[in-house]
Every structure is written in structure tokens, then in C-alpha cells.
Amino acid sequence: MIISDNLKMYVQKLRSSNLxxxxxxxxxxxxxxxxxxxxxxxxxxxxxxxxxxxxTKVSLATIYNTVEAFTSxxxxxxxxxxxxxxxxxxxxxxxxxxxxxGSKELTDIHYSQIxxxxxxxxxxxxxxxxxxVVIRIQK
Amino acid sequence: MIISDNLKMYVQKLRSSNLxxxxxxxxxxxxxxxxxxxxxxxxxxxxxxxxxxxxTKVSLATIYNTVEAFTSxxxxxxxxxxxxxxxxxxxxxxxxxxxxxGSKELTDIHYSQIxxxxxxxxxxxxxxxxxxVVIRIQK
DNA sequence: TTTCTAGTTTAGAATTATTATAAACTATAA
DNA sequence: TTATAGTTTATAATAATTCTAAACTAGAAA
Ligand SMILES: [Mn+2]
Ligand SMILES: [Mn+2]
Ligand SMILES: [Zn+2]
Ligand SMILES: [Zn+2]
Numbered sequence: 001m002i003i004s005d006n007l008k009m010y011v012q013k014l015r016s017s018n019l020x021x022x023x024x025x026x027x028x029x030x031x032x033x034x035x036x037x038x039x040x041x042x043x044x045x046x047x048x049x050x051x052x053x054x055x056t057k058v059s060l061a062t063i064y065n066t067v068e069a070f071t072s073x074x075x076x077x078x079x080x081x082x083x084x085x086x087x088x089x090x091x092x093x094x095x096x097x098x099x100x101x102g103s104k105e106l107t108d109i110h111y112s113q114i115x116x117x118x119x120x121x122x123x124x125x126x127x128x129x130x131x132x133v134v135i136r137i138q139k
Numbered sequence: 140m141i142i143s144d145n146l147k148m149y150v151q152k153l154r155s156s157n158l159x160x161x162x163x164x165x166x167x168x169x170x171x172x173x174x175x176x177x178x179x180x181x182x183x184x185x186x187x188x189x190x191x192x193x194x195t196k197v198s199l200a201t202i203y204n205t206v207e208a209f210t211s212x213x214x215x216x217x218x219x220x221x222x223x224x225x226x227x228x229x230x231x232x233x234x235x236x237x238x239x240x241g242s243k244e245l246t247d248i249h250y251s252q253i254x255x256x257x258x259x260x261x262x263x264x265x266x267x268x269x270x271x272v273v274i275r276i277q278k
Numbered sequence: 279t280t281t282c283t284a285g286t287t288t289a290g291a292a293t294t295a296t297t298a299t300a301a302a303c304t305a306t307a308a
Numbered sequence: 309t310t311a312t313a314g315t316t317t318a319t320a321a322t323a324a325t326t327c328t329a330a331a332c333t334a335g336a337a338a
Pocket of ligand 3: 038040089091095096097106107108109
């Protein structure tokens with residue numbers, strides 16, 4: 001197996017978070033992070049894509065474990081949008097989304113594209129943890 | 140059984156939506172709508188409250204059916220906030236929420252308390268269905 | 279008032295997404 | 309090379325919700 005440059009990069013990235021660079025994790029890194037644009041996905045989608053072309057299979061449990069590990073490490077962000085499925089995002093910067101109720105797909109909205117000119121003060125003792133907007137759209 | 144005035148009102152309300160005024164639905168109406176302030180709940184919470192004091196029990200299936208029927212009829216609104224549990228709201232007007240990640244409770248924010256001075260145009264062919272903000276708070 | 283029937287309730291089974299378990303495997307430090 | 313903690317995996321368990329089908333009932337019609 002030829003170790004490409006970006007593979008070496010992912011090995012470092014994983015090591016820096018105390019995650020061993022296993023072949024499963026590296027395969028998932030390549031798939032998720034070796035791309036230009038933001039990728040939004042559910043575990044179901046990721047599992048299908050990773051295991052599409054036959055070859056060494058990555059188990060569903062490992063897909064779940066890895067998504068959880070990458071989220072904890074800050075490589076992925078969870079987007080709360082749907083009531084019965086978790087969505088994840090390779091764009092970990094603070095930003096907003098369109099959520100298409102028909103196709104069930106998320107699209108990025110750059111943080112500066114929404115301006116909140118009035119925001120209420122949270123109840124005392126509480127602070128705002130997250131203020132990212134999900135705009136629900138449909139045909 | 141004495142039929143109180145508000146019970147008669149709920150009978151009409153249900154009939155107007157082609158829902159038969161069964162004793163289960165009326166009990167749930169009394170509990171949900173005979174109050175001053177907004178009530179936010181999950182099916183689990185509603186089930187506990189309705190079946191707290193022993194007496195005639197309403198089955199969990201009926202709680203689910205009724206919440207679904209009331210939501211379709213426009214008497215309840217579903218709030219998408221948590222990844223694995225549905226939240227409902229007796230306040231069906233357009234408004235925003237604080238969601239406390241600790242207590243997992245929703246609090247109303249009046250529609251006028253948040254001002255969005257810049258909102259992106261949705262992709263062509265799509266229109267905005269809902270623009271209600273959930274502000275996640277914690278200690 | 280009685281009868282009829284579509285609508286409703288219910289217990290329990292099924293489904294879906296996710297998490298837990300525990301045995302087999304493996305990266306890597308010693 | 310060996311030891312071992314971390315990882316993967318199949319499978320079981322769990323939690324929320326939906327489905328199923330039999331029993332029940334509201335209310336229209338006879
Ligand atoms: Mn669910
Ligand atoms: Mn779940
Ligand atoms: Zn995004
Ligand atoms: Zn509310």
C-alpha cells in the first residue's frame with residue numbers, strides 16, 4: 001500500500017487526538033475530509049458510501065464509533081435538524097443551514113449571511129451555547 | 140358526569156376537525172388547553188401526567204394517536220429541537236424558543252423578541268417554510 | 279330505542295436509530 | 309518479539325415511535 005501525502009496528514013491528525021490511525025479511520029478520513037466542499041451526512045449515508053465498492057468492509061458499529069470519536073475530537077459537528085436522525089457536518093465553523101424538508105438535505109449558509117439584530121437575554125444563570133439557525137425550506 | 144362549559148367547547152373544537160369527542164381526547168384537551176401559559180411536552184411527559192392519578196387509563200398508543208391528530212388539526216405544534224425525542228407545544232403561533240440543554244426544557248421567546256435583519260434567499264424553486272429560531276442555552 | 283358501522287382505543291408486535299457488550303484483533307510501546 | 313491498551317466487530321439491548329388487528333364506541337340511520 002502506497003502511503004499518500006494526505007494519508008500521512010490524517011495519521012498525524014488522528015494521533016494528535018489520541019486516536020490510533022487504523023485503516024478504518026483512515027478510510028473514513030479520506031472519504032470525509034479529502035474534498036473541497038462541506039459534506040453533510042447521516043450515519044446511514046456514510047455507511048453506504050464507505051461500503052459501496054466491495055472490498056474490506058467497515059462495520060456499522062465502527063461507523064458509529066468513528067463519527068462519535070471525530071465529533072468529540074472536533075473534526076465533525078452534529079446538526080440538530082431532524083427528529084429521528086442525527087446529521088453531521090464536515091464544516092465545523094459556526095454557520096447556518098437550509099434544511100430541505102423534501103430531499104432532507106442540508107445546505108450551508110455562511111455565518112455572515114444571517115444577521116440577528118435583536119436577540120433576547122437568556123434566563124439568569126444560563127448562557128447561550130449555540131445560535132445557529134436552521135431555515136426549513138420546501139418546494 | 141357534569142359537562143362543564145369548557146368541556147362543551149372542546150367537544151365542538153374536536154367535531155369541527157372531524158375528530159369524535161371521546162373521553163380520552165377530552166381528558167387530553169382539558170389537560171393541554173385548559174391553562175394560561177404555553178405548555179411544552181414530549182409524549183413521555185404527557186403520558187405520565189395524563190395517567191398520574193389512577194383511574195381510567197389512557198393507553199400510550201392513544202397518547203401518540205391524539206398528539207398526532209391534534210398536530211394535524213393545528214392544535215399543537217411540533218418543535219424540532221432534540222435528536223431523539225419529539226417536542227410539542229400548545230402555542231401554535233409562530234415564535235422562537237430557548238432550549239435548555241441541561242433540563243431539556245423549552246421556553247417561549249415572543250416572535251418580536253428576535254429580529255432577523257438579514258436572511259438569505261432560498262435556492263430557486265424552494266421557499267421558506269419555517270423560520271423559527273431555537274437558541275440552545277446551558278449553565 | 280335499537281341497530282349498524284366507521285372511527286377509535288388498546289395491547290402488543292414491529293421497526294428504526296442508536297448504544298452496549300464482549301470476544302477477536304491490532305497498533306504500538308517496551 | 310511480546311505485551312497490552314485501544315479498536316473493531318457481530319450481535320444484543322434499548323428507546324422512541326409506528327403498525328396491526330381485535331375489541332370497543334359515538335353517533336347516524338332505521
Ligand atoms: Mn425514532
Ligand atoms: Mn433514537
Ligand atoms: Zn454545514
Ligand atoms: Zn413554545
